[in-house]
Amino acid sequence: MEEDRKEVNSELPDITLNPPHEIAKISFGLGILLGCSLGFLFTLQFKSFNIYIISLATFHFLEYYVTAKYNPKKVHADSFLLKNGIEYIGAHTFASLECLMEYWICPNLKTGHSPLRKIIFVVGLLMVVLGQLVRSISMRQAGRSFSHVVKVEKENDHKLVQDGLYSVFRHPSYFGFFWWALGTQLILFNPISLILFCFVLWRFFNKRIKFEERHLIEFFGSSYIQYKKNVKVWIPFIM
Numbered sequence: 001m002e003e004d005r006k007e008v009n010s011e012l013p014d015i016t017l018n019p020p021h022e023i024a025k026i027s028f029g030l031g032i033l034l035g036c037s038l039g040f041l042f043t044l045q046f047k048s049f050n051i052y053i054i055s056l057a058t059f060h061f062l063e064y065y066v067t068a069k070y071n072p073k074k075v076h077a078d079s080f081l082l083k084n085g086i087e088y089i090g091a092h093t094f095a096s097l098e099c100l101m102e103y104w105i106c107p108n109l110k111t112g113h114s115p116l117r118k119i120i121f122v123v124g125l126l127m128v129v130l131g132q133l134v135r136s137i138s139m140r141q142a143g144r145s146f147s148h149v150v151k152v153e154k155e156n157d158h159k160l161v162q163d164g165l166y167s168v169f170r171h172p173s174y175f176g177f178f179w180w181a182l183g184t185q186l187i188l189f190n191p192i193s194l195i196l197f198c199f200v201l202w203r204f205f206n207k208r209i210k211f212e213e214r215h216l217i218e219f220f221g222s223s224y225i226q227y228k229k230n231v232k233v234w235i236p237f238i239m
């Protein structure tokens with residue numbers, strides 16, 4: 001009985017890393033943001049900014065939710081990824097300012113109804129929805145092998161994941177995030193941020209994947225080398 005309880009407890013999130021009042025506060029904040037953006041969506045002529053905020057709130061909620069559900073031992077108040085570094089916050093602040101400034105200076109640029117604009121919007125929306133799905137499903141499929149912080153020492157329950165989305169993309173959660181983020185800038189019709197996001201995200205993932213794979217080869221040796229030969233990343237120019 002005591003042993004069973006210990007086993008169940010070892011699967012539970014660490015409450016000291018997940019203070020309930022913190023989790024409630026962050027969830028409430030994300031819910032308010034999502035609810036207000038959704039509520040005003042149908043009253044506004046320029047809907048793109050609200051759709052962008054809905055995508056952001058959904059992304060941050062799902063980061064915590066999927067970790068809590070499928071990788072509870074690793075969940076942490078920081079799993080919302082709201083403290084995702086100064087570059088991340090800077091990029092989204094810049095994107096919001098670009099969008100609002102361009103709307104203020106030249107509203108027609110943002111709200112016109114040309115076929116090209118519609119195509120850009122639909123492509124952006126598809127990238128956001130599919131990118132989010134790939135990101136969240138891959139986090140679920142990797143389960144305990146997933147961690148927001150790259151592991152430099154192998155843990156006992158860390159297994160090489162090669163099935164599901166990992167059989168199509170070598171780094172599906174990065175692939176999903178990369179295209180999701182570019183999709184948000186297409187939705188906003190933000191030409192400057194689109195180029196900046198491309199550059200910053202590509203550089204970030206190129207560096208991170210190289211670092212991560214050095215450790216994955218240390219952990220899994222020839223199995224990872226073979227996996228790397230067989231499965232592509234599908235982010236342009238990252239081999």
Ligand SMILES: C[S@@+](CC[C@H](N)C(=O)[O-])C[C@H]1O[C@@H](n2cnc3c(N)ncnc32)[C@H](O)[C@@H]1O
Pocket residue numbers: 138142145146147148149150151152158159160161162166170171172173174175212215216
């Ligand atoms: C933020 S997760 C990202 C996982 C993966 N790069 C992706 O994009 O889906 C980082 C952790 O995942 C682990 N990881 C990456 N690829 C893996 C794989 N195919 N199997 C098991 N663990 C993996 C790394 O060791 C690292 O600690």
